[in-house]
Amino acid sequence: MSNWLQCSRRCFWNRTNYGTRALSSFDKIPRAPPDKILGLTEQFSKDKNAKKVNLTVGVYKDNQGLVTTFPTVAKAQKILDQDENMNSDLSYLPIIGSPAYRKSTLNFLFRDSCPESGPKLLEQERVSFVQTLSGTGALVVAADLLAQFVSRTVWIPNLSWPNHTNIFKRHGFNDVRQYSYYENGKLTVDKWIDNLKKNVKKNDGSRHCIILHACCHNPTGVDPTVEQWRKILDAVRELEMIPIIDMAYQGLVSGNPAKDAYVLRMCLDESRYGNWPHGLFLCQSFAKNMGLYGERVGSLSVVVPPNQPESKGNVESQLKQIVRSMYSSPPAYGCRVATLVLSSDDFKRDWYKDVESMVQRLLNVRQGMYDRLGWEGLINFEQQHGMFFYTGLKPHALNRLRDEYSIYMTMDGRLSLSGVNDHNIDYVCDAFKAILD
């Protein structure tokens, strides 16, 4: 016992004198692998090639290759800056977030986006809500709550955003499984359903969560069709799984944010699914559809089962506790901006126009690349959605693109379409052709 205790001054840092197993010393800390996407960004910024193109990170860039603020967001910022009442108090927000933001966001998600089923849920007080640090923050708080009370098993699609696994493993989930999603350029919906049916038993006392990408699947950009979703959700409901809907790209399918919440609408269709006996979790972000990335604006909504008048408050009190010990209260600036954008019909209409023009540009890029490369997937508009296109290029090809052409993509072959513009589209497509020859 005293061995490891006495050890600390002399050998705390020193592997050679490392005492016992109980002491986990700093120099035994292995180097964690760098984040794949942001690591490439660093390498990109050091690249001296004037023609370099960054197709890695999921931030929208305009046709000039610039990250700009949406006109509506810029307008909201200006109003905020000039309004004494709104900008003279930088005090803490409440733990679970700004009440005004809560109201506007709930309205947007459960009235605008789900006009048939949503309003009733709000009236029945069946939605617990917390403002979060964008989508990541929502997933983290959801994971903490679930792991504490409901489930420590989660199914994540293969492929998925790499941080999904990282988040759930580090927030109490000891059983992180994969369902088949995509193989050789195609969705594997039957295999997906099969994976679930073989391995999830609704009556064995275990409860399984499942991550569903609401739209614009990350990284493949390929979504199930509505018919496929119906089959999938039937199975998920039948197995009494707990849906965790990750809605990071609402609006990037059609240009209309409300319209793109179709998976949420389908889940909340009472005539088909009744209710979700173990709750439904909606993790939502304004990072991409308002361009508020770094300001960290999002939310977690937990739809609780009916006839449990206390559940909403109970869940919210636990969410509060989780937030309080993690960061006390969420950041205010971005949420003020978002609240203003959501505050009036006029504002919202203008915002929808911004989203639409972003999506239109992405569609133009798809078309332009298709014209040059003939890759059918680029114009499969029924299933190929959003900011990303999955090329299926293998690492050696990606390395060549980077080393010979200074074109940067993530090693899974994901291409961020917004990095392509009128000025570099020929260069990019020529490079693809050259390495594929």
Place this chain on the structure above:
Amino acid sequence: MSQAILNNVEKLPADALFDIKQRFSKDPREVKVDLGIGAYRDENGKPWVLPSVRSAEKLVQEDPSYNHEYLGINGLPTLTSNAAKIILGEDSPALAEDRVISVQSLSGTGALHIAAKFISKFLPNRTLYLSNPTWANHHAIFQTQGVKTAIYSYWDSKTKSLDLEGYLQSIKNAPNGSIFVLHACAHNPTGLDPNQEQWNQILDAIAAKDHIAIFDSAYQGFASGDLNRDAFAVRLGIQKLSKVCPIFICQSFAKNIGLYGERVGCFHLVLPQQNDASANLVSIKTAVSSQLSKMIRSEVSNSPAYGAKVAAKILSTPHLTEQWHKDMITMSSRINKMRASLRDKLVSLKTPGTWDHIVGQCGMFSYTGLSPDMVERLESQHAVYLVSSGRISIAGLNDGNVDHVAKAIDEVVRNQAASSKF
């Protein structure tokens, strides 16, 4: 079926502080005073945006390259590097020797949370000691990460002063290699700090036991108006523990820059000097830093940008830095004036008890020694709101309400004295 799965979720009591704010705003009485929450208010009782912040916001927003792109996982480098200089000092040997890892955090809580995660992963099975009393959230931050907490003696309620004997004894009694959370200045909630001589004794005792120190620095510059003076304990700690242990610093810019709701802070990890020539500081630093990145990625992905840009602008623009120093003096001198005013009024009212400790304490708070019963009566009879521990936020006082507060305290103290006679 288990419709009832979420029924088991227990409802928790509301957070005491945030709850006070709610009751206060609903209170219809005309004269009411909020002495609960720890945010600065100006002489009119209004939130105060620092002039340096106003100017910085303008510069940030007018910068043609201003956008909302993600910050890096470890935060805004202009913020983290300047923040390290603020707390450690420009000429810090730890900085010169490249022993410091700095990452952005969601203010002080976020930094403490990173510390808690880090400890739970890499320094398990060590008990973490918190002062008695301490900030209400400290225990929860560490316990939720599975870190075992204990308390060390701090406040002597009889003398309303530091229990140095007990403090040193706690350090001595803790198993070697324990972790001690130290309030860098303006101890929360008591407002009572060790003096310089006492800090020497405390840090020597910590070094002798191979303990590991975490400094929670939430009030640097806010306490005295002087950044260097308020960093005394941290810098002495860096010096005394330089060969002993790593030091964690949890730094908040909520109070001193007034960026409360923007959640701006940093977590610094100061590595100790290595006696063994074979220990490779660079690779230890790289490894620790990579682990912090991975951890942050799974908590928040990346930290909020706006407040960080504002703070970084202030810290990296000389004329704004200068203005900020003036702003801190404005805040700390008003607070000190209010301390004196409250003490003087209680003395002239001949309120039973001694009140000099109000002036002896520093920072946002004063630990008045009022009992929970008195606190309750202050709220019900006088619309004066404070937490049940008797802690008052001096920032809530101003020339317009200090009379009311003094009379209210006088009344509840006398009321208690009278009722206890029967």
